[in-house]
Amino acid sequence: MMRVTVIGAGNGGLAAAADLSLRKFAVTLFEHPAFAGSISLIKEKGVIGLSTLPSTGLAGGFAQLERVTTDIKEAIWDADVVLVVVPAFAHGAMAKEMAPYLKRNQTVVLMPGGFGGSIIFWKHLKEGNPSSTVLLGETSTLPYACRKLDSASVWIRGRKNTFDLAAYPSPNTDRVLATVNVLYPAARKAYNILETGLNNLNPFIHPPIVLMNVGSTERKDRILFYHEGITPSVERLIQGVDGERLALGKAFGLPLEPAHQILLDHYGHQGAAGKNFMEVAGQNPIYRWSEMPANIDSRYITEDIPMNLMPICSLARQVGTPSRVMESVITITEQVLGRDLSKETRTLRELGLEGLAADEILKEV
Amino acid sequence: MERGKITVLGGGNGALGFAAYFGLHGHRVRLWEFPEFRRSLESVYRSHTIEASGELIGEVQIECHENLGEALEETTLIMVVVPAFAHARVAEELTPFLQENMIVVLNPGRTGGALEVAAILRRRGLLIPVAETQSLLFACRRKGDRGIHFGGVKASMRVGVFPAKRTEKVMRHLALTIPQFRAVPDVLTTSLGNIGAMFHPASALLNIGLVESKRAYDYYAETMTKSVARVIERLDQERMAIARAAGAEVFSAQGWLCESYHLRENSLHTMLQGNPAYQGVSGPTEINTRYITEDVPTGLVPLEAFGRLYGVPTPTMSTLISVASILTEMDFRSIGRNLERLGLAGLTPSGISVFVREGLRP
Numbered sequence: 001m002m003r004v005t006v007i008g009a010g011n012g013g014l015a016a017a018a019d020l021s022l023r024k025f026a027v028t029l030f031e032h033p034a035f036a037g038s039i040s041l042i043k044e045k046g047v048i049g050l051s052t053l054p055s056t057g058l059a060g061g062f063a064q065l066e067r068v069t070t071d072i073k074e075a076i077w078d079a080d081v082v083l084v085v086v087p088a089f090a091h092g093a094m095a096k097e098m099a100p101y102l103k104r105n106q107t108v109v110l111m112p113g114g115f116g117g118s119i120i121f122w123k124h125l126k127e128g129n130p131s132s133t134v135l136l137g138e139t140s141t142l143p144y145a146c147r148k149l150d151s152a153s154v155w156i157r158g159r160k161n162t163f164d165l166a167a168y169p170s171p172n173t174d175r176v177l178a179t180v181n182v183l184y185p186a187a188r189k190a191y192n193i194l195e196t197g198l199n200n201l202n203p204f205i206h207p208p209i210v211l212m213n214v215g216s217t218e219r220k221d222r223i224l225f226y227h228e229g230i231t232p233s234v235e236r237l238i239q240g241v242d243g244e245r246l247a248l249g250k251a252f253g254l255p256l257e258p259a260h261q262i263l264l265d266h267y268g269h270q271g272a273a274g275k276n277f278m279e280v281a282g283q284n285p286i287y288r289w290s291e292m293p294a295n296i297d298s299r300y301i302t303e304d305i306p307m308n309l310m311p312i313c314s315l316a317r318q319v320g321t322p323s324r325v326m327e328s329v330i331t332i333t334e335q336v337l338g339r340d341l342s343k344e345t346r347t348l349r350e351l352g353l354e355g356l357a358a359d360e361i362l363k364e365v
Numbered sequence: 366m367e368r369g370k371i372t373v374l375g376g377g378n379g380a381l382g383f384a385a386y387f388g389l390h391g392h393r394v395r396l397w398e399f400p401e402f403r404r405s406l407e408s409v410y411r412s413h414t415i416e417a418s419g420e421l422i423g424e425v426q427i428e429c430h431e432n433l434g435e436a437l438e439e440t441t442l443i444m445v446v447v448p449a450f451a452h453a454r455v456a457e458e459l460t461p462f463l464q465e466n467m468i469v470v471l472n473p474g475r476t477g478g479a480l481e482v483a484a485i486l487r488r489r490g491l492l493i494p495v496a497e498t499q500s501l502l503f504a505c506r507r508k509g510d511r512g513i514h515f516g517g518v519k520a521s522m523r524v525g526v527f528p529a530k531r532t533e534k535v536m537r538h539l540a541l542t543i544p545q546f547r548a549v550p551d552v553l554t555t556s557l558g559n560i561g562a563m564f565h566p567a568s569a570l571l572n573i574g575l576v577e578s579k580r581a582y583d584y585y586a587e588t589m590t591k592s593v594a595r596v597i598e599r600l601d602q603e604r605m606a607i608a609r610a611a612g613a614e615v616f617s618a619q620g621w622l623c624e625s626y627h628l629r630e631n632s633l634h635t636m637l638q639g640n641p642a643y644q645g646v647s648g649p650t651e652i653n654t655r656y657i658t659e660d661v662p663t664g665l666v667p668l669e670a671f672g673r674l675y676g677v678p679t680p681t682m683s684t685l686i687s688v689a690s691i692l693t694e695m696d697f698r699s700i701g702r703n704l705e706r707l708g709l710a711g712l713t714p715s716g717i718s719v720f721v722r723e724g725l726r727p
Contacts, residue, residue, distance in 0.1 A: 213574035218590035223574075231577030233652045233692040240691045296592050325691055331684040335599055336571065336592045 001026055002182055003066075005079035007094060008086040009039045012111070014154040015146035016083055018050035018063035020183060028067040030075035032097075041152040043068040049153030053286065055270040056159040073101045081107040081179050084121070085142070087299065088114035088307035088346070095121040099128025106134045107179045109165070113138025115197040115308045116351040118168035119365075123352075137176035140164035140199035141266075143184050145286055158286040160266040164190035164199050170365060192365045195254045201262055203308035204245055205281075206300035207329050208237040210293065214336060217292050226287040235278040240325035241309075242277070247321040248312065251358050296336060305333050306345040314348050319358045371542070372397060372436050374455055375446035376406045379472060381513045382505035383444050385417040388425025392542070395428040397436035399451075408510035418508065419515035437462045442470065442542060446501075448655055449475035449663035453706070456485040463491050468535055470524075471497040475659070476556045477667035477702040479527040483724070484708030492724065494531045499523035499555050502545060521547050525555035528724030550613075551721045557608040557671065558615040562664025564589075564637075565656035566685050567596045569649060573692060576649050584648030585637055594634035599681040601633075604668055610675035610714065652693055661689045662701025670704045675714055 002025055006017040009031040021027040029048075031039040042048055046068060052060040069075050076082050076098060086094055091110065102108065102125070110117045118138045125132050145158025165180055167173040170192040180187045190196050209229045216223050223229060230238070242259045249256035257265070260277040267284055274280035281287060293300050309326055316323035334341055348354040353361050369392070373384045376398030387394045398406055409415060410429040417423050430436035437443070437459075445455050452471060459469070463486065471478040474497025483495045504516035522545045526532040529551035536548045549555060568588040569576055575587060582588075589597075601618040608615045622628050622636045630636075637643065649656050665682045672679035690697045704710040712720060712727075719727040 209574070211571065214571040214592050215568075215588045215590045216572070216575055218592060219587065223578075228578065229574050231574050233573045233577055236692050236694065237688070324687065328684050328687040328691065331680060332571075332596075332688060335596045335681050335684065338592070338595050 002179075003078060003080045004028070004183065005030060005076050005082045007075070007082060007084045007098075009035070009042070010085065010087075011146050011148050011154065012142045012144065013085040014048055014148055015050075015144045015156050016085055016111070017065060018048040018154055019058055019144070019156065021048070021063040021065055022050060022059055022061055025183065026066040027063075028069065028075050028079065029065055030069055030072060033070040036070045038151060039068055039070070045152065047152070049149075051149070051153070051155045053157040053270075055285070056156055057269075058156055058159055072097045076101050076106070077103075079106060081109065081183070084108060084110045087303055088117055089303065089344075091117045091121050092124045095124035096128045099125050099132060102129070102132055102134045104133050107176055108134050108136050109176065109180055110136075110138040111143070112141050112200055113193060113196055114200060114346075115203075115311050116193070116346060116353070117197075118193050119351045120346065122168060135167065135172050135176050135179075137165055137167040137173065137180065138193055138196050139180075139187065140190065140196040141201070143186060147289075157289060158267060158270060160186060161269045162186050162188055162265045164188060164196045166190040166193045166196045168193050168365065191254055192362070194252050194361070194365055195249070195256070197308075198245055198249050198254065198256055198312070199262060200308065201259050202300075203304040203312065204241045204259060205238060205277075206304045207309065207333060208234060208241060210296070210298070210300050211329065211332055211336060212237060213292060214296065217294075217296055220294050222291045222294070224288065225290040225292050226281040226284060227290075229292055230278045230282050232278065235276065237325070237329070238277050241329060244316060244322050244324075244326050245312070248316045248319070251319045251321050252362060301333055301337070302344075305330060306341045310341065310345040311348055311351065315353065318348065318353075318355070319361075369393075369442065370395065370440045371442045371444060372440040373444045373446060374398070376402050377446070378506050378513070379501045379503065380446035381409070381415055381507060382501075382503040382515065383446055383472065384427050385415045385425050385513050386421060386503070386518075387542075388415065388427055389417060389421055389423050393428070394425070395430055395436045395440065397430045397433050400431075412511060414511060416509075416512045417515060418512060419505070420518055421515045433458055434462050437467075441466055442468055442538070444470050444472055446472045448659050449473075449478055450659050452478050452482050452663070453485060456482040460486060460489045460491060463493055465493060467493055468538060469493065469495045470539070471495065472502065473498045473500045474525070474552070474555060475663040476559045476562060476671075477707045478556070478663065479525065479552045480556070480707045480709065480721075481702050483527050484706065487708065494526055494528065494535050496524050496526045496535055496539065497552055497555050498546070499558055500561075502543065519545060521545050523547055523549045523555055523558065525549050525552035527552045527721060529722045530724070553608075553611045553613040553717075553721055554615060556667070557604060557611060557613045559604075559664050559668070560616070560618055560621050562660045562668060563597050563601045563604065563618050565660040566665060566689060567600060568593050569654060569656040570685060570688055570692065571596065573652060576654070577652060579650065581650070582648050583644070584646045585640070585643040588648060589634065589637040591634050594632070594637060596681060598633050600685070603672065603677065603679045603682055606677045607668065607671050607675055607679075610677050611671065611717070657689055657693065658695075661686060662697045665689075666697050666701030666703060667707060670702065670707060670709070674704070674709060674712060674717060
């Protein structure tokens with residue numbers, strides 16, 4: 001039986017731990033000691049309550065975990081596969097903590113990687129342990145749409161029917177995919193981590209919706225994020241950034257799908273339908289519970305912009321594809337927040353991609 | 366003074382307000398509106414009367430014209446009361462009929478109205494003065510088929526004249542007709558004093574989800590939240606920096622709110638939320654609103670252009686113009702008041718000063 005360790009006990013981490021455990025994998029859940037409080041209840045009971053929307057096809061119930069710990073060594077030493085389900089800005093720090101204990105033949109998957117997450121993770125892994133030889137991969141997205149109900153239970157309302165996976169470096173993708181497909185048959189092979197990074201729709205979807213609804217967000221109207229937040233003009237802004245995403249993909253020879261098609265791939269089996277993003281997202285049955293964040297300063301902005309949209313926009317400028325709409329979204333975010341995000345961003349330099357042409361970047365990944 | 370003829374161009378609230386105002390003051394008024402917008406004036410055109418209520422009361426007789434040339438015969442004062450994005454079109458229509466003794470007044474000019482109109486007239490060899498006001502003299506609203514309700518008449522109104530060297534002569538004529546009009550040094554003062562361009566596009570764009578939600582809402586209360594006010598403050602800092610570079614004395618947004626509504630100086634957010642006059646104002650309900658389609662091309666676009674001429678960075682204005690262009694699929698920088706349309710391309714800061722004073726490029 002495959003031994004799985006889930007790193008991170010947020011919404012996504014709990015969902016993965018509970019689902020995989022109910023599907024008979026031996027699951028260890030790790031949370032950083034700094035957040036020990038968030039898993040104390042699970043640790044005490046050893047159980048996560050999982051409820052699911054029937055259309056996901058996933059069974060709910062009480063998931064009995066193998067181990068719950070805040071000790072990284074204990075968490076990963078005997079794992080076959082380690083799923084890292086933490087915010088993108090924590091990838092580097094997490095890699096450093098794991099570095100001394102990861103062993104050959106272990107597989108680590110960032111779920112998701114965000115843009116360049118694997119590069120950052122690998123870099124910090126090597127700094128912590130120069131001889132580290134794990135297999136490293138990343139997904140384009142979290143496999144679930146989910147939310148914690150309380151500190152020991154989680155609700156999965158969406159199960160993505162297909163999503164992308166690539167290894168870093170890409171020649172290892174088949175091996176990583178073989179492992180991940182045991183856990184998630186929905187994972188499919190991507191060319192490289194540029195494709196998984198660009199198929200993470202969050203930075204192309206979340207900021208436009210929040211920024212075009214600043215008043216509602218700040219007044220805490222809690223309107224429905226997708227069902228009410230996307231109007232024809234918001235759709236045009238999303239089309240604008242999505243067009244630039246597709247153009248950037250093309251510069252790397254990646255035949256990316258438009259955003260609404262990716263959404264159909266994810267949720268068509270749960271009833272999503274339509275011909276453009278506003279239709280598909282605006283009527284996606286599982287989005288009827290997605291509310292506008294309660295603050296402007298939410299991860300929809302503070303993670304998606306500096307960790308994803310900013311390096312992607314820099315990359316577009318570097319290889320010469322259109323970036324005007326992304327730039328507008330970034331600038332307007334900085335103005336709305338009243339702060340310069342350039343210090344919080346993942347830079348191309350940090351990713352080792354600065355100054356490289358498209359073909360050199362392809363070689364790099 | 367001889368009660369001369371005045372021609373009012375337009376057919377909305379402001380145009381009918383001016384027509385009624387002049388009629389009540391004993392002037393002979395003629396009204397002309399573009400044919401495609403005349404439908405809403407059917408009753409006025411048929412009866413030749415406007416009924417004023419509110420702060421100004423009475424029934425006035427006016428001439429209504431189908432033909433612009435006839436509407437301008439023996440007229441010396443042409444009051445243009447149309448959305449600013451139509452100023453260029455008005456100028457084109459006017460050119461065959463303009464004469465040296467006429468004065469054109471844009472009510473209001475927004476940013477660069479007089480410059481844009483004068484540039485069009487100049488190309489036809491016409492050097493008549495063009496004035497622009499800071500805003501509309503009245504708060505007034507149409508009521509019924511031929512009624513106009515005056516909520517208030519402002520005590521004073523800034524007027525800039527292009528070229529500035531003709532200010533005295535123009536004001537001698539204007540001030541007799543409209544005593545509230547006060548001359549400012551030049552059109553840079555009126556153009557760089559555009560407050561609507563600070564408030565409207567930012568609040569509408571950052572709340573476009575609400576604007577298009579098809580529900581009625583309280584404009585200032587619901588759209589002018591803290592972050593939106595912060596963006597407006599930045600816009601206003603950029604405008605004030607341009608005005609300083611141009612040597613134009615203009616109100617800041619906060620200063621203007623103090624002056625106009627007798628509010629205590631405070632953060633912009635607090636002032637906007639606390640202004641009693643702003644309570645219950647309903648907001649736009651579609652993207653095709655003048656808050657965007659007028660305030661971007663005749664406010665932010667020319668302000669950005671001035672910024673470039675004076676070397677003042679305008680990142681906030683530029684972003685909002687770009688976002689507005691993306692959302693509306695209209696390229697506001699090319700259709701709006703850019704440097705070419707303002708007749709300012711290639712001028713240095715000192716060249717601009719000479720130009721607005723003399724009306725001729727140095």
